[in-house]
Amino acid sequence: MSEEHLIKSNKRVKEHGEVFTPKRVVKLMLNQHELYGALHSLTATFLEPAAGEGAFLTEMLSRKLELANHMSSDIKGFEQNALIALTSLYGIELLVDNTDLLVMHMYQVFYQEYLRQLSKYNAPENNKVLKSALTIIKANMAQGDALTGKNKNGDDIIFSEWNLLPVKRGVQKVKRIEYTLDAIKTGGPSVDGQHQTHGYEELSLFESTNEEAQNTVYRFKTVPLIDVFKEIRTSVLK
Ligand SMILES: C[S@@+](CC[C@H](N)C(=O)[O-])C[C@H]1O[C@@H](n2cnc3c(N)ncnc32)[C@H](O)[C@@H]1O
Structure with missing residues (x-):
């Protein structure tokens, strides 16, 4: 979501506190010294319990993918490291439409960086990587209420x-x-x-x-x- 569209409607703000964080603020917050170590680890886990459309999680993913880039010397290494990075990021979002966008935004960030790496190594796209990325994102980005632990069907939120x-x-x-x-x-x-x-x-x-x-x-x-x-x-x- 762009900085110009941080609010969708007054009703949603009132009912769900839905105000998205501007990208420059997200970057500033993630630049905090305390987060440096975790954001420079592929496996250090993060869970955002009110994830919205993924303002924080997509930026975290970008940073971890940059790390995966530095840690890899060929496309196979990048694919593996990038999937490891994905397994470390978790989110919960109450609203179904936001959750769908959250999944989509995480996938877009992953796919864009993957395309960049494919061109860097002059390698063909591996559909298994993309399918596994989507499986991990869908498993880690849960629709539900972080306070009750239940999703829209009344079932428990389950994480892997x-x-x-x-x-x-x-x-x-x-x-x-x-x-x-x-x-x-x-x-x-x-x-x-x-x-x-x-x-x-x-x-x-x-x-x-x-x-x-x-x-x-x-x-x-x-x-x-x-x-x-x-x-x-x-x-x-x-
Ligand atoms: C202030 S917005 C922040 C969204 C995102 N973290 C950001 O910074 O752009 C809060 C989000 O939490 C969601 N939310 C509100 N109550 C929730 C709950 N009990 N469990 C999970 N998500 C909730 C809202 O739908 C909204 O998308």
């Missing part, structure tokens, strides 16, 4: 933790684990019940009348980061 495994033969693999926002706040278990954020009490998040279904959880398979778009899950008995 992207656990990066040691790189083997140049391939970065990732284990994706889902947590509700509530579990993240309280240190509760993952959605599949197999992992703890910080060793809090176990909660059953699965409700079903079928006993087998009650005892079955679906976990994401560990895959190369570039393949996360496949969203392959395996079922496991609890």
Whole structure:
């Protein structure tokens, strides 16, 4: 959103406090010394609980992609580093239209930098990279109420933790684990019940009348980061 359009309507300002931050203010705020280290790390995570159309998150992504550029010596390296940067940025936005724009703006920033890198290395576009980027952005930018932890359907807001495994033969693999926002706040278990954020009490998040279904959880398979778009899950008995 341009500096000239920081407000969409008085009604939205009144009802949702929707006033967007001008880009120059975003840049000034992100230039704060305290943020230097985190913005110069591909993996340091940020969560913006009132993300709007992504004024802060898109600028953070730009900076992390610049870092990915400096850290990479070929297109494969950039693709991997750029996806790692994406996994570190999370947002919550209450309004559905803003959330759609948030996803779109994050993707645009990613795609523009990717195009720049493709031309730098004279390399062909890899559709898997773009599909995985969109999968990560959609998983990390959640529609919902940051105060209640629920989305528009009344379901829990769910975020994915992207656990990066040691790189083997140049391939970065990732284990994706889902947590509700509530579990993240309280240190509760993952959605599949197999992992703890910080060793809090176990909660059953699965409700079903079928006993087998009650005892079955679906976990994401560990895959190369570039393949996360496949969203392959395996079922496991609890
Ligand atoms: C002041 S605007 C800031 C947007 C963005 N951070 C920026 O600086 O441009 C606040 C945003 O928070 C959203 N919002 C309001 N209440 C919320 C809630 N309980 N949970 C999540 N988002 C909320 C509004 O829809 C609005 O987009």
